[in-house]
Amino acid sequence: MQFIMNNTLSNRANREGSMTLTWNQAGQDVRCHLSSDRLIYYRLLTEVISKIRSSLDLETILKTTVVQLLEVLNTDRVAVFQFNSDLAWHGEVICEDVKSPWKPASSIQVYDHCFGEQFAAEYLKGRISAIPDIYTPQISDCHREILAQFQVRANLVTPLIKGNELWGLLCIHECGKSRNWTATEIEFVSQISQQLGVAIQQADLLEKTKKQAQELRQTLEQLQSTQAQIIQNEKMVSLGNLVAGVAHEINNPVSFIHGNLSYIQEYAKDLLELLNDYQQTYPDPEAELQESLEDKDVEFIQEDLQKILTSMKSGTERIKGIVTSLRNFSRMDEAQMKSVDIHEGIDSTLVILNHRLEGKENRPEILIIKDYGDLPLIDCYPAQLNQVFMYLLSNAIDALDEKIGNDRYIKIKTEIEGANVRISIADNGNGIPESIRSQVFDPFFTTKPPGKGTGLGLSICYTIVVEKHQGRLWCDSSPGEGTRFTIELQPELSNDPD
Numbered sequence: 079m080q081f082i083m084n085n086t087l088s089n090r091a092n093r094e095g096s097m098t099l100t101w102n103q104a105g106q107d108v109r110c111h112l113s114s115d116r117l118i119y120y121r122l123l124t125e126v127i128s129k130i131r132s133s134l135d136l137e138t139i140l141k142t143t144v145v146q147l148l149e150v151l152n153t154d155r156v157a158v159f160q161f162n163s164d165l166a167w168h169g170e171v172i173c174e175d176v177k178s179p180w181k182p183a184s185s186i187q188v189y190d191h192c193f194g195e196q197f198a199a200e201y202l203k204g205r206i207s208a209i210p211d212i213y214t215p216q217i218s219d220c221h222r223e224i225l226a227q228f229q230v231r232a233n234l235v236t237p238l239i240k241g242n243e244l245w246g247l248l249c250i251h252e253c254g255k256s257r258n259w260t261a262t263e264i265e266f267v268s269q270i271s272q273q274l275g276v277a278i279q280q281a282d283l284l285e286k287t288k289k290q291a292q293e294l295r296q297t298l299e300q301l302q303s304t305q306a307q308i309i310q311n312e313k314m315v316s317l318g319n320l321v322a323g324v325a326h327e328i329n330n331p332v333s334f335i336h337g338n339l340s341y342i343q344e345y346a347k348d349l350l351e352l353l354n355d356y357q358q359t360y361p362d363p364e365a366e367l368q369e370s371l372e373d374k375d376v377e378f379i380q381e382d383l384q385k386i387l388t389s390m391k392s393g394t395e396r397i398k399g400i401v402t403s404l405r406n407f408s409r410m411d412e413a414q415m416k417s418v419d420i421h422e423g424i425d426s427t428l429v430i431l432n433h434r435l436e437g438k439e440n441r442p443e444i445l446i447i448k449d450y451g452d453l454p455l456i457d458c459y460p461a462q463l464n465q466v467f468m469y470l471l472s473n474a475i476d477a478l479d480e481k482i483g484n485d486r487y488i489k490i491k492t493e494i495e496g497a498n499v500r501i502s503i504a505d506n507g508n509g510i511p512e513s514i515r516s517q518v519f520d521p522f523f524t525t526k527p528p529g530k531g532t533g534l535g536l537s538i539c540y541t542i543v544v545e546k547h548q549g550r551l552w553c554d555s556s557p558g559e560g561t562r563f564t565i566e567l568q569p570e571l572s573n574d575p576d
Contacts, residue, residue, distance in 0.1 A: 116262050116265075119150075119262050119263070119265075119266040120356075120359075120360065121360065121363060121364060121367055122150050122266070123266055123269055123270070123356075124353075124356045124357075124360065124363065124367065125146075125367050125370060126142075126143065126146045126147070126150070126270060126273075127269075127270075127273050127352070127353070127356070128353070128370065129142045129143075129146060129370075130142060130143060130273055130274065130277050131277075131349055131353070131379075132379075134280065134281060134284050135281070136277070136278065136281035136282075136285075137173070139274070139277050139278075139281065140158050140172070140173040140274075141173055141175075143156075143158070143248075143270065143274060144156040144157065144158060144173055144174055144175040145175045147175075147250065147267070147270065148175040148176075148177070150266075151250060151263060151266075151267075153250055153251065153252050153257075154176065154177050154180050154251055154252055154253035154254060155174060155175070155176040155177070155180055155183065155230075155249075155250075155251035155253060156174060156175050156176075156248075156249070156250055156251070157171045157173070157174035157176075157183055157184075157248075157249045157251065158171065158172055158173040158174065158238070158246060158247075158248060158249075158274075159171050159172070159188075159246050159247045159248075159249055160172045160245065160246040161244065161245065161246055167198055168187065168188065168189045169187075169188060169246065170184075170186060170187050170188060171183045171184045171186065171188075171249075172184070172246075180229050180251075180253045180254075181228070181229065183228050188224065198244060201237040201244055201247070202237065202239065202242075202244045204237065204239075205237065206234075206235070206236050206237075206264060206267075206268055207233070207234070207235040207236075208234050208235075208259040208264055209232055209233050209234075210232050210256050210257055210258045210259065211231060211232055211256035211257075212225050212226065212230060212231060212232070212233070213231075213256075228251070229251075229253045230251045230252075230253060231251075231252050231253055231254065231255055231256055231257075232251075232252040232255075232256050232257040232259070233249060233250060233251050233252065234249070234250040234259050234263070234264065234267055235247050235248070235249050235250075236248045236267050236268050236270075236271040237271060237275075238271055238274055238275050238278060239275045240275055240278045240279045240282060241279055245275070245278055248267065248270065248271045248274065250267060276345060276348070276349065279345065280342060280345050280346075283338050283341055283342055283345075284342070286334070286338060287334075287335050287338050287339070287342070290331040290332075290334045290335045290338075291331075291335060293331045294328065294331045294332055294335065294397070297327050297328050297331065298328070301328070328397065328400075328401050332394055332397045332398055332401065333398075335394050336391065336394040336395070336398065339387060339390055339391045339394065340391075342387060343384070343387045343388075343391070346383050346384065346387060347384070350380050350383070353380075354380075400429055400430075414459075415457055415458065415459055416457070416458070416459075416460055417455040417456065417457055418455060418456060418458060418460045419453075419455060419456075420453055420456050420458075420463075420492060420499065420501065421450055421453070421492065423460060423463060423464045423467060424467050424490060424492075424501075426464065427464055427467040427468050427471055428446060428471070430468070431468070431471055431472065431475065434472070434475050435475065441478070441479060441481075441486065442484050442486060443486075444475060444478050444486045444487065444488060445486065445487040445488070446487070446488055446490065447487055447488070447489040447490070448490050449489065449490065449491040449492070450490075450491075450492050451491075451492045451493040451494060452494075453492055453493075453494065453499055454499070454569050455569070456499055456567055456569055457568075457569065457570050458547055458567065459542075459546060459547070462542045462546060463542065463547070465538070465539075465542065466539045466542050466543060466551075466565065467503075469535045469536070469538070469539050470503045470539065470563050471488065471503060472535075473535065473536070473563075474488045474503060474504075474505035474507070474561070475488070477505050477507030477508065477560075477561060478505055478506075478507050480507065480508060481506070481507045481508055485506065486505075486506065486507075487505070487506055488503065488504070488505050489502075489503075489504045489505075490502070490503055490504075491504075495566065497568070497569075498549075498566050498567060498568055498569070499566070499567050499568075499569055500564060500565070500566050500567075501564070501565040501566075501567075502562055502563065502564045502565070503562070503563050504560060504561065504562035504563075505560050505561055505562075506559075506560040507560050507561060508557065508558065508560075509555045509556050509557045509558055509559050509560055509561055510553070510555040510557075510561055511557055512556075512557075515553060515555055518536050518553055519536050519537055519539075519540040519551070519553075520537065539551060543565055543567070547567055547568075548568060549565060549566050549567040549568065550564075550565070550566040551563065551564070551565050551566075552564055
């Protein structure tokens with residue numbers, strides 16, 4: 079913003095330095111000259127900061143700030159200049175409030191090669207430029223020309239710093255006449271700039287979080303769509319590969335979100351503490367300010383904001399837990415035989431199927447009853463065995479979807495039976511007629527309507543349990559009494575069947 083970047087004379091640095099006050103200089107000057115004006119500005123500062131904090135939308139924050147500053151400082155133009163991301167120190171005014179008849183400066187690209195060479199580093203350190211009149215020998219011709227085309231006669235410029243980055247400049251323009259900026263005004267604008275810097279960083283983090291959340295939603299939608307297609311076609315063999323890949327894709331955006339929430343909580347806490355400090359320092363604000371504080375319900379915001387952020391963090395932690403369950407389910411890094419906890423595989427599968435267990439308009443919630451025994455680790459192919467649990471549990475849910483009545487449950491029992499481990503998954507659905515019970519493990523046999531299944535699911539389960547794990551799989555069922563599938567495995571496999 080070249081019309082605001084007006085201090086580029088390297089050969090006249092000493093004279094220009096007399097017109098440029100740092101924050102510390104301004105602060106020392108104010109402390110030495112306490113006045114009623116200073117108290118008024120502090121009250122106004124509290125009001126402006128409160129309005130900045132009332133929104134997390136950057137456009138709203140910037141517009142509120144320039145409007146308030148134009149009124150408070152009784153000047154001709156207040157503008158927010160943002161640098162481009164090309165590090166050439168070019169940019170444009172993205173928000174302003176200007177009095178008539180002065181022309182707007184918004185959306186006009188400004189190029190000034192002198193700024194980056196001379197002042198970028200200084201502004202990043204907190205430089206404040208207060209120029210009472212551009213028509214003085216201390217101002218370089220190139221800067222005077224840039225400022226003059228925007229009708230600037232006097233200006234006050236403070237940096238807008240986002241983290242460790244010089245994001246832009248806050249510019250106060252007096253267009254009709256020269257103006258000697260007071261130390262109190264400089265301190266006031268500097269404080270606003272600092273708060274804007276924090277707000278800009280928060281808004282940037284929020285925007286990134288929203289973008290990452292959108293990416294996460296899209297990933298989850300893709301997962302749901304792909305999962306529905308695979309379950310419909312009962313391609314259980316490929317499910318492990320899918321889940322492992324999706325878990326990885328979900329983990330990346332949710333990790334960004336989870337990490338950024340901690341920063342947002344920290345910044346929110348700092349802002350709330352700052353507000354409390356001002357309220358304690360000025361417990362009896364003017365009636366207008368008190369009315370504004372009550373209207374914004376600051377106490378409720380202080381209490382509710384942390385709750386909202388905590389709930390968001392809890393939500394991301396739950397998603398990370400689901401990702402862990404997805405990884406445990408797929409176990410693609412355990413293609414060879416491993417000794418594993420069977421209960422962990424069952425629980426991971428239940429997490430994945432949780433959305434199908436929840437109540438719907440046409441049926442109540444399906445209750446899961448766990449009766450876990452004290453089992454040893456089992457030698458198995460974890461990903462394949464998890465596919466068996468997935469299909470048997472999905473099959474039980476399908477059966478309960480067709481049941482009439484409100485009592486729906488799936489009971490999962492694990493126990494030691496002789497030298498073997500036994501896992502049973504039972505539902506209280508409509509059951510399977512005896513006439514077709516012996517066919518349930520046959521390839522391509524299904525009782526589901528066309529398009530709902532291929533009849534390969536139980537056949538694949540049988541192959542995994544009996545042929546791959548040298549175990550047993552059978553079905554017990556009676557019409558009206560539900561169905562129970564039982565898996566029996568050896569804790570230790572003597573050899574690899576392959």
